[in-house]
Amino acid sequence: MGLLFAKLMTVFGDREHKVIIVGLDNAGKTTILYQFLTKEAVHTTPTIGSNVEEINVKKTRFLVWDIGGQETLRASWNTYYCNTEIVILVVDSTDRERLTLTKDELHRMLAHEDLQNASVLVLANKQDMKDSMTAAEISHSLTLNSLTAHSWHVQACCALTGEGLHASLDWMRSRVVAN
Numbered sequence: 001m002g003l004l005f006a007k008l009m010t011v012f013g014d015r016e017h018k019v020i021i022v023g024l025d026n027a028g029k030t031t032i033l034y035q036f037l038t039k040e041a042v043h044t045t046p047t048i049g050s051n052v053e054e055i056n057v058k059k060t061r062f063l064v065w066d067i068g069g070q071e072t073l074r075a076s077w078n079t080y081y082c083n084t085e086i087v088i089l090v091v092d093s094t095d096r097e098r099l100t101l102t103k104d105e106l107h108r109m110l111a112h113e114d115l116q117n118a119s120v121l122v123l124a125n126k127q128d129m130k131d132s133m134t135a136a137e138i139s140h141s142l143t144l145n146s147l148t149a150h151s152w153h154v155q156a157c158c159a160l161t162g163e164g165l166h167a168s169l170d171w172m173r174s175r176v177v178a179n
């Protein structure tokens, strides 16, 4: 039975792992989703609702939901939480003014019962901009150290070139393979 199961797993692969990408409008969420998928920077318009794509990383399958970040859309983020294993929070590293707002959204979100077992990946995006904050500064401002109930990781990246995104996918895979 064990052998048969192992064989079936090889043929059909592992189950899909649900990921949601959240963050304020203009953070770069949609650009990141399609950089994950196509390894290219695509032209985007503000997302109304969501985009969803399957991303494969060394036979691990992620179903990735990119959710619109405009203020009016944030109230419905919670409709995507059920069964989420990884939350990707994208931050525009040049947007100092709205970092407190991002922090409040993050901590409010993680208090939701459907996200109690989710791991958190913070992407400090737009590192190509010369006035961007570092991953360490963003980590400090978001008080990530206070997240004791969730496994978390912060990664600097640039969605236009894809820099930092390969490492992000590796971390995501390590979370679901370990679980």
Ligand SMILES: Nc1nc2c(ncn2[C@@H]2O[C@H](COP(=O)(O)OP(=O)(O)OP(=O)(O)O)[C@@H](O)[C@H]2O)c(=O)[nH]1
Pocket (backbone or CB within 6 Å): 023, 024, 025, 026, 027, 028, 029, 030, 031, 032, 044, 045, 046, 047, 048, 067, 068, 069, 070, 090, 125, 126, 127, 128, 129, 157, 158, 159, 160, 161
């Ligand atoms: N310079 C720079 N621009 C970026 C980067 N990532 C995204 N952008 C730009 O930022 C803008 C917003 O990107 P989107 O991916 O549409 O942002 P979003 O988070 O999906 O926004 P909403 O759908 O409104 O929530 C676009 O003009 C992107 O080209 C980056 O790493 N560097």
Ligand SMILES: [Mg+2]
Pocket (backbone or CB within 6 Å): 029, 030, 031, 044, 045, 046, 047, 066, 067, 068, 069
């Ligand atoms: Mg978008």
